[in-house]
Structure formats: structure tokens, C-alpha cells
Amino acid sequence: MITLKGVTLRRGTKVLLEVATVSLNPREKIGLVGRNGAGKSSLFALLAGSLHEDAGEFHIPPTWRMAQVAQEMPETAETATDFVVAGDTRLMAARAEVHAAETAGDGERMGHAYAALHDAGAHDAQARAQALILGLGFQVDELCRPVNSFSGGWRMRLQLARALMCPSDLLLLDEPTNHLDLDALVWLESWLQRYPCTLLVISHDREFLDAVTNVTLHIEQGKLTRYGGNYSTFEETRAQQLELQQNAYARQQDKIAHLQKFIDRFKAKATKARQAQSRVKALERMERLAPVLTSAEFTFEFKPPANLPNPMLALRDAAFGYPPPDDAPQGTSPKVIVRDVSRAVAAGQRIGILGANGQGKSTLVKTVAGVLVPLAGTVTEGKGLSVGYFAQQELDVLRPDATPLEHMIRLAKEKLPEGESGREQDLRNFLGSFNFTGDMVKQPVGTMSGGEKARLVLCMLVWQRPNLLLLDEPTNHLDLTTREALSMALNEFEGTVMLVSHDRALLRAVCDEFWLVARGRVEPFDGDLDDYQRYLLDEAKRVRESVREATRETRTASPEVTATQVSAQQAKKNATRAKTLRREQGKLEERMLELQTAKHALEARLSEPLAPQEIGALGLEIEALAGQLDALEEEWLMLGEEIEALEGGA
Numbered sequence: 001m002i003t004l005k006g007v008t009l010r011r012g013t014k015v016l017l018e019v020a021t022v023s024l025n026p027r028e029k030i031g032l033v034g035r036n037g038a039g040k041s042s043l044f045a046l047l048a049g050s051l052h053e054d055a056g057e058f059h060i061p062p063t064w065r066m067a068q069v070a071q072e073m074p075e076t077a078e079t080a081t082d083f084v085v086a087g088d089t090r091l092m093a094a095r096a097e098v099h100a101a102e103t104a105g106d107g108e109r110m111g112h113a114y115a116a117l118h119d120a121g122a123h124d125a126q127a128r129a130q131a132l133i134l135g136l137g138f139q140v141d142e143l144c145r146p147v148n149s150f151s152g153g154w155r156m157r158l159q160l161a162r163a164l165m166c167p168s169d170l171l172l173l174d175e176p177t178n179h180l181d182l183d184a185l186v187w188l189e190s191w192l193q194r195y196p197c198t199l200l201v202i203s204h205d206r207e208f209l210d211a212v213t214n215v216t217l218h219i220e221q222g223k224l225t226r227y228g229g230n231y232s233t234f235e236e237t238r239a240q241q242l243e244l245q246q247n248a249y250a251r252q253q254d255k256i257a258h259l260q261k262f263i264d265r266f267k268a269k270a271t272k273a274r275q276a277q278s279r280v281k282a283l284e285r286m287e288r289l290a291p292v293l294t295s296a297e298f299t300f301e302f303k304p305p306a307n308l309p310n311p312m313l314a315l316r317d318a319a320f321g322y323p324p325p326d327d328a329p330q331g332t333s334p335k336v337i338v339r340d341v342s343r344a345v346a347a348g349q350r351i352g353i354l355g356a357n358g359q360g361k362s363t364l365v366k367t368v369a370g371v372l373v374p375l376a377g378t379v380t381e382g383k384g385l386s387v388g389y390f391a392q393q394e395l396d397v398l399r400p401d402a403t404p405l406e407h408m409i410r411l412a413k414e415k416l417p418e419g420e421s422g423r424e425q426d427l428r429n430f431l432g433s434f435n436f437t438g439d440m441v442k443q444p445v446g447t448m449s450g451g452e453k454a455r456l457v458l459c460m461l462v463w464q465r466p467n468l469l470l471l472d473e474p475t476n477h478l479d480l481t482t483r484e485a486l487s488m489a490l491n492e493f494e495g496t497v498m499l500v501s502h503d504r505a506l507l508r509a510v511c512d513e514f515w516l517v518a519r520g521r522v523e524p525f526d527g528d529l530d531d532y533q534r535y536l537l538d539e540a541k542r543v544r545e546s547v548r549e550a551t552r553e554t555r556t557a558s559p560e561v562t563a564t565q566v567s568a569q570q571a572k573k574n575a576t577r578a579k580t581l582r583r584e585q586g587k588l589e590e591r592m593l594e595l596q597t598a599k600h601a602l603e604a605r606l607s608e609p610l611a612p613q614e615i616g617a618l619g620l621e622i623e624a625l626a627g628q629l630d631a632l633e634e635e636w637l638m639l640g641e642e643i644e645a646l647e648g649g650a
Helices: 040-048 080-085 089-104 107-119 122-135 152-165 182-194 206-212 231-266 270-285 361-369 404-414 424-432 438-442 450-464 480-492 504-510 529-557 568-605 612-649
Strands: 002-011 014-024 029-033 055-059 066-068 170-174 198-202 215-220 223-228 313-322 335-345 350-354 376-381 387-390 468-472 496-500 513-518 521-524
Touching: 002 040, 014 040, 014 055, 014 215, 014 223, 029 040, 029 206, 029 231, 040 066, 040 170, 040 198, 066 152, 080 122, 080 152, 089 107, 089 122, 107 122, 122 152, 122 182, 152 170, 152 182, 182 206, 182 529, 182 612, 198 206, 206 231, 206 504, 215 231, 223 231, 313 361, 335 361, 335 376, 335 521, 350 361, 350 504, 361 387, 361 468, 361 496, 387 450, 404 424, 404 438, 404 450, 424 438, 424 450, 450 480, 480 504, 496 504, 504 529, 513 529, 568 612
Parallel strands: 029 198, 029 215, 066 170, 170 198, 350 496, 350 513, 387 468, 468 496
Antiparallel strands: 002 014, 002 055, 215 223, 313 335, 313 376, 513 521
16 A cells, blocks of 8 residues: 655645645556646656655555656667567566576576576567557567667657566556557557556546546645546546535635624624624634635637638548658659548538558648648649648647747748737737746747647647648647647637547547548548447457467477477476466456456346436446456466467476
């Protein structure tokens, strides 16, 4: 159990936590929420041991193993698979001990070292690492690529895979979804749901928090409050508490006013002096309730577009991709990502663009935005088309050395939208509506946080009054409040929206149709986001099976080990390992029986007369249990295959 008793945390003069007391139980999955700057990352640092409490007591079991995502960008030339395998600290320690034993020539030590190496999972370490890498969106042909050949976002995915590879009793994840597409996000959710130990995660993705957490810790104004349930439950409970607090405060204010009125009226009268004094003491003894203090909510809106061409644009036999590099040999063909695209975008459409990583979603958006030139076909723009483009990498549209005010002045000089003013004071006022006030308007963009950069891009988009919005992962680095503001603004926007996002809450709120980018094509997706998640899980399963089949073929092609080559010591190790795996199978069978019983009980309830909402909730629970059963069954079968292999080699 993790406990904080009266803990105070400071950063400089700022108090982040003040006399915080909370307990976190083993195997709980906790979501840590609060506004940017509230102290979430500092609490993580306390748990990780890199920051110490200024007051109070903090305890974490000394035997607990901890895993978290390293924030530095890896520059190693080792392969992606080897990099992730190295995250298994137990395995690395066992390998080091084997090397030391062999160097020392100590036979007994070598025997123990090899046994520990086997127990650490050396036989399947590579397969486990590759399963993590593929789950996070990499392709099979990238498993052996050097780490330093990947872009920054992909290296951070490898850091995440490395953290998941590490055996742990406590897993700390700080915004793990920032660099993930929806396919990788769905896989990560499934993995974390099966994670058997304590999880603490910071995230601004409400659906992700709802899916993986069962406890919520909220930091606000130095207070740390524990809520049972996921993020949606926390929101409901907190709203009720705030209402009760406000009502109690209002009643107390009435009582204080009544007492004060009596004191003011009778304090000078001798006959009432004693009564007046007693009321003064009552006021002094009263524990004053604080009013409900809510930070000013951030809101904005898109102004009505000056015109709405229909269609906005038309794509005919278009091919999208990238031209050959400047240093490529003459005659090198361009890299085509998507081809034969014939689609029209009408005024008022709200299109969500779906697709697994690397299929061409961003390429499509960049081409429509004019950042890339079509490799074939035509892109015809409607008369008066005005595009507002939010790039996945904010610095694609921002200059690090320029200030927010300089960005706005540059926009005003390039093109002054109808109804807008280019006066510096008016531009300052507009920046202020997006919380860029005081000295912030002259702060270089390169020194700003990711959330501030994203907010500046939104500010620039709104000012330009576009009629077509192209948004590529706009919620990266945005907190929950700003995400909600963006969702509301997009719902009221009168123009057309094309949205790429892993934020399912935003996709559900904004989009009324979906395009699927897959296998070099762009086609309408006939279904909703739940259908798409099932599609992603099926695709992931197909990839895993193909990798597993390839592994089997490799094993079949390799020379067989004869019985005479197998030592008695190895046979004993195999038998011990098989016995352990059979015990694990037995535990899985017990768990599967529990889940099956629970599933049958829920299915039996469906035969009863129920409200539509209850039927829907039961359906979701049954679906979740079915998913868990499938995962356990797959694990059981894999254990069976391993047992069979061990006993066959004994």
C-alpha cells in the first residue's frame, strides 16, 4: 500500500500539495487528474523517488518494483527489439549474472545463473518485446530497425514499450496516449486492463481514463482528493459535492448575516449586551465554509465563415504521397501512400478520418491543406475556399523564435479576414481571449509548453475565419477543459470539419460520418467508433497471428535438437518450468470460470424486463467480459503450446 500522511510538496515558492493524506491499495488502477500546473507530475516524481516531500510522511513498499516511461530521447543504434528487451530489468540482471559466472568459471554459480535466466523468461523475451512493439503501431519490417532511425514520436513509443516490458508492481504513465494513434490506443487500453498490479496514469483522454481506471485522484488548489470510480464517476460525484458545498455556504452566509444584524442592532443596548456578546462569540467559533471557487473556464468560438462554397473541394483520381528526396538519384519514383481517391467534400460536412498508423491519414490532410502537392489526379477547390489547418506537429505552422504577437501580426499582413482588425491592440485583445495575457504575448513560442503552443494554433485558426477546418490530432497536449472547449466550438462551427484524432470523445461529439484510410485507399466507413475499435482489434489479431505463424515456420526450418544433446540438467529445468506453467494454467482456468459465471448471470438478467439504458449497460458489461475471456483463453493456449514444447524437448 502507498500512503501519504499530511504531505506537503513545493516547487520554489509555489505549494503544489498541502497536508495531503491518501492511501492507494495494491492492484488499484488510478487516474490522476487536475489542471495543467496543479502538481500531477510532481506527485509522480515523489512516487518515483526523484522528489522528496517538504513535510509529512510518504511510504511505498520497499520491495515494490517500479516502471515508468523514460522522457529522454534514445539515440542508440541497437534494434527496436533489443532496445525494448533491455527494459526487462530482471532479465538483464540474470544475463549479467550468467556472464559474471562464466567469466569466473564457477560451475555451481553458472547452474544457478542459468536457472534464474530461464525463470526471467529468456526463452520468450524477444517474442514479448515484439508483441509490445507491434501493438503500439510498428510494422513487422521495423522490428530490426535501429532506434535512432525513427522519428521522435516513434522513439517515445519505443520508450513506452520498454516501460511495459519491465516487470513492475507499480506502473507510472504520464500522458501515454500523446504519441499514439487510435489503433495503438485501443491496444494499450486492452493491455492495461490486463495489467495485474498497481497503475497510476495521468491523462487528458476521458474515454481512456474511463476504460482503464477504477480510482480517481484529483489535485486542485493544493488539495488531493480520492474518488472511487473512473473519470465519469468522478465528474458526477464532484458535481454533486460542489452543489452541496455551495448550498451549505449559502445557508451559512444567511446565518452569519442574521447574527451580524442582531449584533449591530443591540450591541449598544445594556439590556441586550450579553446576548449580543454571545452572538459575537458564536461568530468567532464558527468554522467558515469556503465558497465554491472554480477557475475561469476556457471557452472560444469560431466566427461564421464569410462564405460557404459547395462543394468545398473535389478529389478526382488523386494520389497522395511524398516526392523523392533532393539527394535521391535521378528518376527515383515518388512514394505513393494513397491512390485513386475520388471524393467530394460538401459544405457543413463533419468527417472523421480513421485508419491505422502509417496508412496515410496525415498525408491526406496535408495534401488537402496544400502542404503537399498531389502526385496524380486533381484537387479542385471551391470558389472562396479558406482552409484552417492544425498540424499534428505545432511547429509545422509556428516559428520557435517568434512571439504570439508576431505570429498574429504576420497573419494580418498576409491576409486580413473580413471583419477583423490588424491593429496591434486588437490583436493583443484577441490573444487575451485565448489566455495569452501580459508578457506572454512577447514570449518566444519555442519556450512555451505543448498546451500553450496548441492553444496559440487554435487562436490563429479562429482569427482567420476559415470555412474548412483540417485538424490533425488537435488535442495532443490539451487539458480536459480546453478539449471540452474545442468540442463545443466545433459543434457550433458553421463550416466543414475534417478531423484526425485519437480522442474518441471528440470524434463522437463532432463527426457524423467517417472515412477509412487503409491499404492505399480512402473509402467511407460504414459504422461508428465502436465498430471501428472492433475492426482495429481484428486487424491486430491478424498481425499477431501472421507473426506467430512466421515464428513457427522459422522454428520448423531450424535443425532439430536430438535427445542426446539435451543434458539431464536441462531436462530437469524443462520439467520444473512445465510444472510452473501448469499451475499458471490452473489459475487461468479458475479466473475463466469466474468470468463465465459472471457473464452467464448478466445474460440471465437480459431476459428480465429492463429499461433500455440498463439493457445497453448490461450489453457493454457482457462485451467487456467476453473480451477478457478471449484474452485469457489466448494466454491459456500459449501456455499449453509452451508446455508441449518443453515436454517434447525433455
